[in-house]
Amino acid sequence: xxxxxxxxxxxAIDHRYSLSESAVFNGLSQYISEEAAIxxxxxxxxxxxxxxxxxxxxxxxxxxxxxxxxxxxxxxEVVYKEEEKxxxxxxxxxxxxxxMVSEDLAPLIHLGATSVDILDTSLxxxxxxxxxxxxxxxxxxxxxxxxxxxxxxxxxxxVGRTHGQHAVPITFGWSIAxxxxxxxxxxxxxxxxxxxxxxxxxxxxxxxxxxxxxVKNPEELERRYLAFLGLEPSEYSNQLVEPxxxxxxxxxxxxxxxxxxxxxxxLRNLQRSEIGEVFEYFSATQVGSSTMPQKRNPWNSEHVKxxxxxxxxxxxxxxxxxxxxxxxxxTNSASQRFIADYVAGFTMAVARMHxxxxxxxxxxxxxxxxxxxxxxxxxxxxxAEPAYILLSEAGVSSGHEVIRKITLEAEQSGSEFFxxxxxxxxxxxxxxxxxxxxxxxxxxxFFENPARYRGLAAEKSRRLxxxxxxxxx
Numbered sequence: 001x002x003x004x005x006x007x008x009x010x011x012a013i014d015h016r017y018s019l020s021e022s023a024v025f026n027g028l029s030q031y032i033s034e035e036a037a038i039x040x041x042x043x044x045x046x047x048x049x050x051x052x053x054x055x056x057x058x059x060x061x062x063x064x065x066x067x068x069x070x071x072x073x074x075x076x077e078v079v080y081k082e083e084e085k086x087x088x089x090x091x092x093x094x095x096x097x098x099x100m101v102s103e104d105l106a107p108l109i110h111l112g113a114t115s116v117d118i119l120d121t122s123l124x125x126x127x128x129x130x131x132x133x134x135x136x137x138x139x140x141x142x143x144x145x146x147x148x149x150x151x152x153x154x155x156x157x158x159v160g161r162t163h164g165q166h167a168v169p170i171t172f173g174w175s176i177a178x179x180x181x182x183x184x185x186x187x188x189x190x191x192x193x194x195x196x197x198x199x200x201x202x203x204x205x206x207x208x209x210x211x212x213x214x215v216k217n218p219e220e221l222e223r224r225y226l227a228f229l230g231l232e233p234s235e236y237s238n239q240l241v242e243p244x245x246x247x248x249x250x251x252x253x254x255x256x257x258x259x260x261x262x263x264x265x266x267l268r269n270l271q272r273s274e275i276g277e278v279f280e281y282f283s284a285t286q287v288g289s290s291t292m293p294q295k296r297n298p299w300n301s302e303h304v305k306x307x308x309x310x311x312x313x314x315x316x317x318x319x320x321x322x323x324x325x326x327x328x329x330x331t332n333s334a335s336q337r338f339i340a341d342y343v344a345g346f347t348m349a350v351a352r353m354h355x356x357x358x359x360x361x362x363x364x365x366x367x368x369x370x371x372x373x374x375x376x377x378x379x380x381x382x383x384a385e386p387a388y389i390l391l392s393e394a395g396v397s398s399g400h401e402v403i404r405k406i407t408l409e410a411e412q413s414g415s416e417f418f419x420x421x422x423x424x425x426x427x428x429x430x431x432x433x434x435x436x437x438x439x440x441x442x443x444x445x446f447f448e449n450p451a452r453y454r455g456l457a458a459e460k461s462r463r464l465x466x467x468x469x470x471x472x473x
Contacts, residue, residue, distance in 0.1 A: 121199030
């Protein structure tokens, strides 16, 4: 077969990303390349032969070995050349395979099957295997790095942000723990759904018409066929396996993809010059801008977001492939082939995010500085919430309004919130007394350090990091 220069390929996955994410690409190609697809069809066909022989009590270890060699050595180029004659991919495969086995086995190839008994079963097998061996390990690697980061930075003070504005203090570990929890649950769901993919051997309309002409118990033949491939039969099939098994898996991938894109966005924003709380690894030879030598752009996080933009809308096609007229039409024939592109794009984004998180560094000084200056027009104003809550707990029903006016006073005078709060002696004494009731040490200076007001951020960060690190094992 003529080998094409990769730079002549049309898909960015097959040139740009096959180079930049070569390890992931090579792993994926073992399961979802066109060669892998054809070999999986051949594996399904040989499993059918094994099932026929098994039912008849004629399957031997030697025959199994011969059939496995056929499946492993099928030449995609030969199959494609045969398809030029037949104009049918599975019939071309069958014709080629018949020439590769003995005369007594040739009649059993494809016997009782329709094309989709092979195609849908093979797709389930490939999706199960690529998720088990490539996608899920990559996801779990990212999740483990997130767990490590959340635990490492559990105590690192950081200002919280809502609506793009400074909110109450948190820790950097807490901001990462969000993604530990969200992505962790999605990974577990993906793992579960990939194990639930089904196959079939039920003929053109799913009613076992053909197999009924071969064996007395066609469902037993189906079970044996699928057992050789490590699958179970779909509860109901027309010509197709029920599409929801694969649909749900792909939809959950899109959920995980959105979580990862959200993380990429947050990390990208924290790298803004005016924030500067984290930074991606930047090698000594790396260039950030073609014209501005000083630039260190968060391009890896941006790359993840961009891949999400390219792949996320494909979920519409997955939904559209859910519909097939009557027992089957062919409108999913072309569109379903692009599932491989989606899985590849998703996995490459996961791999890139894995690199970002693995090399991510927190600028503790900038985080502390931003927190100290936080509050918008009122320096230290992020502590207005605990002041209002404590004052209300002390029995002041207008606590919120009292503190709001103090923040306005601080804004107008240009003073720190804490300094103005202390001037309101009655208010300050009530608040301090409440802090002492809670057993807080140095209650009188509590409002000098915003980092002390962090709730359970550190504790829950560590708890979630530990939980999901264990679940990923």
